[in-house]
């Protein structure tokens with residue numbers, strides 16, 4: 001693993017910086033920085049700029065629309081987009097169902113679904129979890145019964161992120177109730193406008209509408225929408241989760257986050273000195289930075305492995321655990337740094353509020369972001385479950 005950038009890498013870094021400076025949508029500037037809630041249009045405006053440039057799917061093979069970048073170039077890309085406070089792209093199409101479709105789908109399925117994921121014209125959601133089937137996902141009960149060339153799907157999914165915007169969803173359903181749990185599951189692509197689908201909001205601690213319940217009542221899904229073989233959906237499900245976990249590490253964004261906390265701590269006072277001069281606070285920042293550096297090297301090793309042809313394996317659980325814990329610690333430090341100014345805005349300050357916010361701008365979303373980030377150790381498979389995976393698959397216990 002070489003850590004120095006070659007002249008070509010440095011030229012690429014410059015190209016990326018210039019591209020972002022010239023093309024990042026003006027209306028999005030500052031939004032990520034201030035932690036604003038983002039609309040569907042916000043997510044799509046950056047997505048479409050990147051799709052036009054051909055830079056939307058760096059992780060995909062070139063034949064399906066990937067960029068062909070080296071591991072170092074991908075690393076530079078994530079560093080530079082974080083550095084410029086670019087908003088994160090929705091992962092459901094690009095990082096989740098897209099790789100499943102180009103790996104397990106038929107040529108017809110690839111031709112039908114991949115272009116919409118790349119262009120951003122089709123918004124996807126993930127229908128895995130159910131009430132009672134989260135960590136124990138294989139116990140899921142949403143059932144799909146064959147009726148000629150259709151499945152009839154009945155059940156309930158929950159925590160379905162951004163399903164309120166979704167055009168399509170990828171769902172795990174039980175197609176053989178008599179088989180061993182993992183062997184009776186299939187992976188279906190379902191048009192969210194199908195009759196029988198109801199999406200109901202769940203409002204989270206920070207006041208955001210991010211997650212939903214999805215009810216499926218006698219939803220008819222063509223058999224041709226099934227990816228891979230009937231009852232073999234667990235293979236696709238596991239493959240997708242490994243991809244989901246690597247992306248969750250968020251190293252570049254956390255590096256940027258530490259810079260921001262430091263800026264706040266230089267401005268906020270502890271007595272008559274900047275908070276950053278407080279030995280206890282400084283120590284917490286230093287510990288966080290050391291942990292993040294260790295995580296960064298682990299991610300670089302994993303990227304080097306990927307460029308040598310090894311897909312993300314169980315070690316992606318490690319990236320997920322450490323990355324999500326660091327994200328939470330960052331929001332804790334931010335809330336601590338803004339102190340009392342964080343208190344009036346447990347649910348954020350935004351459109352419709354008819355008073356002047358008190359305190360500096362960076363304080364307004366500190367509390368909602370803190371609450372929202374509690375999710376990171378739960379979603380993508382809880383951190384306790386990731387520890388079980390590491391114990392079994394990495395340590396062989």
Ligand SMILES: Cc1cc2nc3c(=O)[nH]c(=O)nc-3n(C[C@H](O)[C@H](O)[C@H](O)COP(=O)(O)OP(=O)(O)OC[C@H]3O[C@@H](n4cnc5c(N)ncnc54)[C@H](O)[C@@H]3O)c2cc1C
Nearest residue numbers: 126127128129134135159160161375378379380381382384
């Ligand atoms: C914000 C958010 C967004 C999400 N988005 C989606 C989405 O888009 N699509 C989707 O399908 N799902 C989504 N999820 C669901 C997520 O994957 C589940 O919440 C997660 O897998 C945990 O399942 P659970 O909530 O049912 O908790 P449970 O499985 O009931 O777990 C409860 C607690 O027990 C612990 N626990 C359970 N089993 C074990 C064990 N064997 N050993 C040790 N500890 C254990 C868990 O770690 C957890 O702390 C989202 C969740 C959140 C919070």
